Amino acid sequence: MLRIPFPSTTVARGCIAVAALLITAWVQWDHDGAAQRLDNWLRDRSTLLRASPQPEQRMLLVDIDETSLERYPWPWPRTRMAEMVEALLADGARGVALDILQEKPADAAGDARMTMLSQHAPLVVAQLFDFGQREDPLHSGTLAGGAPGAVPGGVPAYGYIANHAGLAQALHFGNIGVAPDPDGVLRRVPMQTVFNGHSYPTLSRALFDCCAGGRPLPDTATGWVRIPYTRDWPAYEVAKAADLLDQRVPPEFIQGRLVLIGSSALSIGDRVATPLGALSAGLMVHASMLTGLLDRQAGLAPAPWPGSLIALLFCLGVTALASYTLPRRTAAVNVTLLVASSALWLLLAYAIAPHDASFGPSGPLLSNLFLLMVAVPFHWQQAQTRSRRLLDTLRQYVAGDVVDELLRSNLQDPLAPRQLDVTTLIADMEGYTTHVESLPVEEAARLTTEFLDCLTRPVLAMRGTLDKYTGDGMVAFWGAPLPNPDHANLALDAARAMLQAVQHLNTRRAADGLPPLRVRIGIESGLAMAGDFGTAMRSIYTAVGDSVNTASRLEQAARDYPYDIIIGEGTVSRASRHRFRQLGQRVLRGKEHPINLYTLEDAPCAP
Incomplete structure (x- = not known):
């Protein structure tokens, strides 16, 4: 070795x-280290378990799903997009955000309507920033919006895909660009993106700042922010885009809500891997971020802990x-x-x-x-x-x-017999034959097992040594194999616990209409020979001596007293935590002279 x-x-x-x-x-403190993968896995499991089914009624998701595409084939003219936004605003939507790029001009009438909406209505237009460093950076469309100056902590971008020039004067823009973790799962978004000296909010933050109303939130987090996936897709109110165009969405379903328009259709390809699923709709990311912002505004967000x-x-x-x-x-x-x-x-x-x-x-x-x-x-x-x-x-x-x-024989205590000061406890069921003679074998065995369990558990709990079972009783001792100066007190503690265990057993028996059981206990302390005794064919660890024999006689004498526990003089002289009641003197079988018998002072009389 x-x-x-x-x-x-x-x-x-x-x-x-x-x-x-x-x-x-x-x-x-090493958030990008080797343990990051395990951290992410643990957080993902936590997110899945914690995702709440409670409906999110503060927003509405308009989904361009497969059903909508069957009814209105893609790509849609801008006129249709404008009709959808106008219908939402007419029915009382607080604000609308488009998770859709309009990179090139389309039908002139529709583009004009979308331009007017972007300049005069609570509409957030999307543009996408690229966070990868490419040899040939993306520069598509006309980039617009953005606050002058780089927000401290903002995430730098290296390219973009924006909208056509007609939307360059829109009032509100939001970034929909993201960067998944190395395992492909989207867990974070840039709250603020920095590009060419300007700062751009993410789509959810732009919609919140534009239209949420109420108490504003400071930009305390400006860099990569973990997405609070507190709800899964079924918890959000979702309206099919086709139903909205067909005027089949009730106005009260829209009134006073923030609206996100996007697509879950696989044919459009706006699907991402999230902790909630491998093919989550991209719209889900912005909805989760918006839920987090609204929770913070309402004071519902979890208080920060120093994790x-x-x-x-x-x-x-x-x-x-x-x-x-x-x-x-x-x-x-x-x-x-x-x-x-x-x-x-x-x-x-x-x-x-x-x-x-x-x-x-x-x-x-x-x-x-x-x-x-x-x-x-x-x-x-x-x-x-x-x-x-x-x-x-x-x-x-x-x-x-x-x-x-x-x-080799796995004996844990290979000790020779030696004389030790021990306390012996012998317990037995009174009238065992009467209780079991009319019972089937299985019930008699179960009764014996239950009774012995009442005796055994206290012995083990009080660190005693279980010597042997005697049919319906047992022999145990304290002070061997390891000496213990408190052996008398521990034996008495075990005796008390035995009485309580038998009392609980009798309570259950009474409920079944069965007679109570009585345990007789004899306890005596003194010198005894403790060790491995036996032959080459069988070995047993036990204690033998006069005090052991006396404990057996005390247990037998208990049948003549109205007390379950009879204690000898040796135990009384060694016990410091218990008080006793003297029962008088008696000549025990095998003894020539009488000895004093005791029981516990607070011991009840046996029934």
Whole structure:
């Protein structure tokens, strides 16, 4: 096995912890780094899960779909486009934006009407900027509009496709040019584009500034802005362009709304890949941006959260927890903790995503992966080294071939029997035969299992050792194989928990019309021989001694008392957290002299 030497275990642990934190920090501030693809994938899944079906009633999408093209074949004359815009404005639309370029003149009458509308009506005309650096830049049409001066943070463009000269004097222009991410998915748009010393807003921002009314929004974001895909296509009010031309769209469907005109028809080709689908309509991009702007204006947008800081703090917490658990827990436990923390982070990242568009959700996941691949193996190697040292020490007292055989048999505690101070608890069901003699075998087995479960869980919860089952009862002890000065208190805690568990079982039985069960418990403390006993054919870890026998006699004596728990003098003298009630003296079977019997002071009388 390859071992990597470290100058110091403490230094190595510190280096691993710092490296995990640096990974998360690197992802938060290196937005174009290698982790960007994973970040985008995580955000896309979050977007799909979060897309709301709540109708968006503040805008209307006019879709030139396949049905409209069947009724009115493409390309359309400008007269038809003008009729559509005029009909929308006549029915009370607050403003209209065209996600359509008019690069060259067409029918003169239609062009004239569109020119008049662009100069005198709340109409936003589209033009497209190219963000790719080409050897032969695009320069098509007559570029118009734009505010003088470059907006700080604006995205530089290197070419354009504009409209014909007749629309050069339009009042409102909006950019429809985009640049997908390297994987082809459109996640961002330039809020402000800079070209030849002028700044141009994106189409949704131009429509908002032109026609939304109400409280204006500052240009706080001017560069690439993540598109808030908060709704999928079915959530938007959509009218077919053909229905609008045929006057089959009710005016109340248009009144007071912002309108975007575009096409979802595959034959026109305005389809893009988005987190919501591989073939989303381009109109969906502008609608999502406009929804985000309207939400901000209405105070509905999610409040900003410091996502990167939260990611760093989460990673710091996980790293601190791992630094504590890695040297103290098994590799399986540590792997489980890291996997659980990764799942927790995914839930937290899902909650953060709407509040911070720039944080890297993959950071803590990559840090956890680093801990899994480096820290867990490192500490496992350290644990193996410590185990080998312990085994070497054990070989000083036990023959080496015996130790090897114990290891091959998977015994976790290869210890010779030794005398220890222990507390023994023996529990049994009273009247077991009466309860099961009339039951079918399956029901009798189920009753036994349920009863033993009531006894076993408290023993394990209180770190006891389950010695054996005795048909309808059990034997357990505390203080072995590892000494524990609190063994008497833990045994009494387990006895209380057993009574509660049996009481809950009786409640369920009463609901089924069945008689209650009673458990008898005997507890005594003292010296006992604990260890592996048996033969070469079978070995068992158990405890034997006078205190164990006394606990058995106390359990049998419980049938003569109205209390479920009978406690011996040894346990009373060792227990510091419990109060007791003396029941008198009694000569137990096999004993020559009487001993004092006790029960818990607050123990109820058995029915």
